[in-house]
Amino acid sequence: MKFWEVTLNLLEGFGTTCSIFAATLILALPLGLLIAFGSMSRFRPLRYVCRTVVWIIRGTPLMLQIIAIFYGPPLLFGISGFDRVPAVIVAFAINYACYFSEIYRGGIESVPRGQMEAGQVLGMKKGQIFRHIILIQVIKRIVPPMSNEIITLVKDTSLARVISVAEIIMEAQEYTRQGLIWPIFYTGAFYLIFVGALTLLFRYLEKRLAYIKV
């Protein structure tokens, strides 16, 4: 009886975990691309701003960023800031966008210049070159590092509990406080299954892209 009750409670927490995960990806994947373009821009101020932001975000703990985004606005400006879940999602999205941007940048810069030039001499437009020549080669190169980051994100979601967002670990800790130890270990199974499914997905993607030899 207890097992099912715990399972249901943990599932609820895991739902929150998954929402944070999904919302972060949806926001950070495109935002990261914007930051990547910004940090490669020929317009110097933009480049510096982007690179500084990336430095700050990658140079400080994500936990600190969550706290700053949740408590920062009310403390600094006396305004009511984000609710808990949105605060977590904003912090995660910015943090992961910065990591993604560096992966994108590495991927884009690793495509030989000659690829773009080959498109140019064939009279292709910049957008056409990006969409038909560069993009798929970038994707091919970034799938392995991106899968790493995304798997890390699954586990990083547990940081949300620093501002009392009831994700799965926090739900389990509720039981620990009541003297019930096993639920906290039980959470591991949820993560393992989720990460296992992601691993299969990424492996499939890598296989689908294997025909591109770069």
Added chain:
Amino acid sequence: MEFLRVEGFRKSFSGKEVLKGIDFSLEQGQILAIIGSSGSGKTTLLRCLNFLETPDEGRIFLGGELLSDATCKYSERELRAKRLKFGLVFQNFNLFPHYRALKNVTLAADLLAKERARAQKKEAVAAGCKRSRAAAEAKEFYRSLLAENRRRAEVLLERVSLSDKAESYPFELSGGQQQRVAIARALALEPEILCFDEPTSALDPELTGEVLKAIRALKGRTMIIVTHEMAFARDVADRVLFMADGVVEESGTPEEVFGNPQKGKTKAFLRHREEMI
């Protein structure tokens, strides 16, 4: 009748002058071989002709008309149109690794076809045609253009003796085969002038022959070939241009430049080349 005239090309990279005023002209259907030692600016010259670099100064005349003037600023659109006058075959092929040989050849033409079909649809709608009908007609038009592109690409691949490799990816091809695909690709949009930048220097010696043969088979087109293959240049070219330190040191017919060079630098270069062989 001169077909191409290049006038006063100058180009510096961070203060170092790489092209110091290049002038030459070429008749329609002629082949120009450009020779010269490493660092003399041959690649830079071809890149300027193909609008991959903008020269600091200089003009290009094509068919008696001004095509470009380095001091004018051209829009992306104008630049694209000008680029299509020239084709370029790169030293290291630069094939698109994710497309099969045939698609490498048709890609640019297919994209142009898409633009044309879109323009046609827009025009039809503007002229009062029903949207669905205009769309259907544009789709039909696009299909016919694609079929035409494919047919022409097949012909081009056949001309470089690669009909059987149309469905191969670049990594499945030898260097010589890749370079021949690259030649077919450069021909797909019918450039007025086809440029080659040392087309065989990234190849194993036993593969250079097939590529040179493919180039030879294009005789009749206006071509500019930068090459270290002196025998090939002598044999295939109508004009030879010897570059040294960013200037045209000597130019003339192959007999003149190879048989009776006038300048000391030319003589030294050719002597050095012979010693290497």
